[in-house]
Amino acid sequence: MRMIELPGGVQVPCLGQGTWKMGDRRERRGEEIAALRAGIDLGMTLIDTAEMYGEGASEMLIGEAIAGMRDELFLVSKAYPQNASRDRLARSCEASLKRLGTDRLDLYLLHWRGNVPLAETAEAMETLRTQGKIRHWGVSNLDADDMAELIAAGGAACATDQILYNLTRRGPEHGLLPWLSKRGIPAMAYSPVEQGRLPANPKLAAIAAEIGVTPSELALAWVLRRSGLIAIPKASSVSHVRENRAAVDITLDDATLAKLDVAFPPPRAPRPLEML
Secondary structure, three states: OOEEEEOOOOEOOEEEEOOOOOOOOOHHHHHHHHHHHHHHOOOOEEOOOOOHHHHHHHHHHHHHOOOOOOHHOEEEEEHHHHHOOOOHEEEEHHHHHHOOOOOOOOOOOOOOOOOOOOHHHHHHHHHHHHHHOOOOEEEEOOOOOOOHHEEEEEEEOOOOOEEOOOOOHHHHOOOHHHHHHHHOOOOEEOOOOOOHHHHHHHHHHHHHHOOOOOOHHHHHHHHHOOOOEEEEEEEEEHHHHHHHHHHHHOOHHHHHHHHHHHOOOOOOOOOOOOOO
């Protein structure tokens, strides 16, 4: 597993596990827990969740899945923007810790920007870090101008920006990804296969067939080709987890990358950051 370095030197796997909508259906609980554990066994030890996911249901599922192996993992959760204030962030963090069955988060993110001033959120995050409730903190769905404002407002310790990035959502390549790279802040790509829609794209399927991989593997390998980027696809079955893991070992040559650029053109001008 290739590792990515966060500011401060901690190493995390380039491929983690997303959990959006996991824990929502009781009949799938056993299969989803098995998938998370299989991913951990395959080196996908970064697990991402949020208090928004099923209003805590995802965090509770993860808590059950990781029982007895907390120290092997890098746990990430996210707070609603309305809970990112000086008074409310501590309560949100405590609730997430309880649902996850742990005493600390490895990374805590502001889920998206709301009405709470970024300076206040940065201060609240730093307080949690001083208390040992979190090891690192960052943001999600912030564009380059928001990131610049955050850093200027006292957010120099921001460890990552979790963003929507895949073959059909290439806007960050024009401004945000270079901005982050210049400052040594890794990006974390959510929905790297567009919530399962990309593998059905006939152009992607044709290119994948040419090089002998699945469309899902190709879409994920394309995201993982970038240095300083972490991908967090969701997989609700063991077979899907294994398919995701296989993408790490795929090296895309220049000819394949050129075909993907034709099929999924990069942006020619700045675009607002998209969200799902």
